[in-house]
Amino acid sequence: MGKSQPVMSIDDRIMWDGIEHGELKLQSCSHCRTLRYPPGPICAECLSMESNWVPVAGTGTILSWVTFHKRYFDDFPPPYNSVAVRLDEGPIIMSNLVGDEPEGSWIGKRVRLEFVDHDGRRQHAVRIDRAG
Amino acid sequence: MSNQLSNVAAVVGIGHTDWRKDYAAHRAGEAGKLDSIGLASLAFTRALKDAGISRDEVDGLIVGPTTPYERMGEVLGIDARWGGQADAMLAVMQATMAIHAGLAEVVALVYGNNQRTGKTNYGGANAAGGASFLSYVYHAPWGFTSQGALYALMFQRYMEETGLTSTQLGEVAVAQRLAASLNPEAVMQKRITVEDYLASDFVCEPLHLFDYCLVNDGGVALIIMSAERARKLRPDPVMIHGVGRYDLNRGATSLEPRLTEYYLPAQQKVAAQVFDMAGVGPEDISSAQIYDSFSCHIPLALEGYGYCAPGEAGRFMQDGNIKLGGRLPVNTSGGHLSESYMQGWGHQIEAVRQIRGTCGERQVENCRFVHYSSDVAGKAVSIIYGR
Ligand SMILES: [Zn+2]
Numbered sequence: 001m002g003k004s005q006p007v008m009s010i011d012d013r014i015m016w017d018g019i020e021h022g023e024l025k026l027q028s029c030s031h032c033r034t035l036r037y038p039p040g041p042i043c044a045e046c047l048s049m050e051s052n053w054v055p056v057a058g059t060g061t062i063l064s065w066v067t068f069h070k071r072y073f074d075d076f077p078p079p080y081n082s083v084a085v086r087l088d089e090g091p092i093i094m095s096n097l098v099g100d101e102p103e104g105s106w107i108g109k110r111v112r113l114e115f116v117d118h119d120g121r122r123q124h125a126v127r128i129d130r131a132g
Numbered sequence: 133m134s135n136q137l138s139n140v141a142a143v144v145g146i147g148h149t150d151w152r153k154d155y156a157a158h159r160a161g162e163a164g165k166l167d168s169i170g171l172a173s174l175a176f177t178r179a180l181k182d183a184g185i186s187r188d189e190v191d192g193l194i195v196g197p198t199t200p201y202e203r204m205g206e207v208l209g210i211d212a213r214w215g216g217q218a219d220a221m222l223a224v225m226q227a228t229m230a231i232h233a234g235l236a237e238v239v240a241l242v243y244g245n246n247q248r249t250g251k252t253n254y255g256g257a258n259a260a261g262g263a264s265f266l267s268y269v270y271h272a273p274w275g276f277t278s279q280g281a282l283y284a285l286m287f288q289r290y291m292e293e294t295g296l297t298s299t300q301l302g303e304v305a306v307a308q309r310l311a312a313s314l315n316p317e318a319v320m321q322k323r324i325t326v327e328d329y330l331a332s333d334f335v336c337e338p339l340h341l342f343d344y345c346l347v348n349d350g351g352v353a354l355i356i357m358s359a360e361r362a363r364k365l366r367p368d369p370v371m372i373h374g375v376g377r378y379d380l381n382r383g384a385t386s387l388e389p390r391l392t393e394y395y396l397p398a399q400q401k402v403a404a405q406v407f408d409m410a411g412v413g414p415e416d417i418s419s420a421q422i423y424d425s426f427s428c429h430i431p432l433a434l435e436g437y438g439y440c441a442p443g444e445a446g447r448f449m450q451d452g453n454i455k456l457g458g459r460l461p462v463n464t465s466g467g468h469l470s471e472s473y474m475q476g477w478g479h480q481i482e483a484v485r486q487i488r489g490t491c492g493e494r495q496v497e498n499c500r501f502v503h504y505s506s507d508v509a510g511k512a513v514s515i516i517y518g519r
Binding site: 001002003004005006007037038044063064065066067068069070072073075076080082084091092093094095096105107118121123 | 255256257258266269270271272273274275276277278281284285286288289292333334335336337338382383385386387388391392
């Protein structure tokens with residue numbers, strides 16, 4: 001089987017360094033300000049190769065979710081969830097919902113980002129945002 | 133739009149391995165006797181025999197993604213005037229293009245995959261396809277893996293947006309198993325009901341076990357030649373009337389085109405191209421062969437190609453339209469869910485068999501045009517086969 005691992009391209013490394021320090025930063029095009037996820041070498045909108053990193057507010061909306069009933073990784077015993085979240089800044093990220101799960105559909109629920117320790121690495125998760 | 137690739141090439145030979153027998157042998161604990169190259173070789177000899185030509189007439193070779201090109205040509209003794217490596221749908225397109233360009237006249241397309249005995253993993257660490265599709269591996273830190281999960285996530289949202297129910301989705305697995313029960317070569321032949329479907333385990337919820345393709349060993353081969361030569365060779369060549377492709381790459385890894393548009397724009401663009409090239413419309417199609425790693429490909433394609441309006445696929449399937457005897461029988465061999473998981477290659481030869489009229493009990497009456505479609509990870513492709 002084996003454990004889950006992040007893809008670590010030269011551009012991903014900077015993002016994971018931020019996550020290690022409890023902050024999700026996204027790459028922003030220095031020319032047109034378009035945010036990129038996953039990180040990459042060039043802006044898909046304007047083809048500028050200059051970028052800087054900006055922290056996200058950590059709020060978003062669930063676009064969709066699934067529940068795994070089959071085991072794929074040693075570090076993810078089923079059942080567990082994965083959620084797709086549209087960050088308020090625009091990009092879609094995948095994460096895990098922790099804490100209370102909504103009754104019925106999860107789609108459209110407001111969530112807030114937090115950071116968790118997962119099997120020796122720090123990564124983000126999301127929690128239903130009561131205030132939202 | 134261009135119609136230059138219409139009726140320039142035809143399928144004159146098809147062959148495949150004994151996947152039902154091989155699956156049973158594997159279940160009984162026997163080791164596989166052929167690896168991927170061996171499976172492809174067996175399929176090739178059968179396709180050659182079906183075409184009634186000799187190996188030395190082959191001047192083009194296209195090899196599927198699971199075997200190395202050079203070694204495949206080496207074992208089959210084929211030095212090619214033109215060659216390459218491609219998945220099923222691109223292989224057919226490229227053969228057609230090569231013939232049209234005069235780069236080859238008789239192209240062999242061969243595929244072999246020992247994914248079951250070779251223990252290919254489609255999820256988890258080192259998930260297959262990760263080198264080509266970043267989305268297959270990028271979200272692993274959150275346990276999100278497997279192509280099934282990508283479609284489950286997409287379909288969860290689609291179901292909420294359109295109101296399509298699990299009961300309606302179950303029509304796909306039930307209809308394809310019914311077709312497979314009439315196909316002596318299908319791996320799974322025991323009929324199921326929607327109740328069986330709903331009672332089956334979830335793999336990645338909302339998708340059930342019966343929504344997933346099989347994983348089995350096998351090989352498929354086709355011989356494609358110029359239409360002119362094909363007509364001289366045999367009375368029933370199966371013409372390629374149209375081909376089309378459109379790829380959604382933007383936002384692919386963050387799943388944008390999956391989750392917001394369900395690949396609909398890509399399929400609509402391909403529909404315009406392929407129907408225009410073939411000079412036919414959805415109403416002229418007798419049967420659809422739709423790439424079905426997962427059942428949910430079917431409703432998305434039905435909408436994308438205009439067999440029903442966007443959001444109406446649930447009702448369309450519930451009304452019996454995709455079953456044998458219905459308006460548009462889909463995956464009449466049983467498809468990936470019930471016949472054999474040959475990554476789209478099996479769909480091409482089922483299209484040929486239906487047009488030839490050799491499908492026995494599962495034959496679609498008066499089968500004039502068959503539409504093949506796939507939307508693997510937003511790469512929408514279509515081929516229209518006909519007489
Ligand atoms: Zn830019």
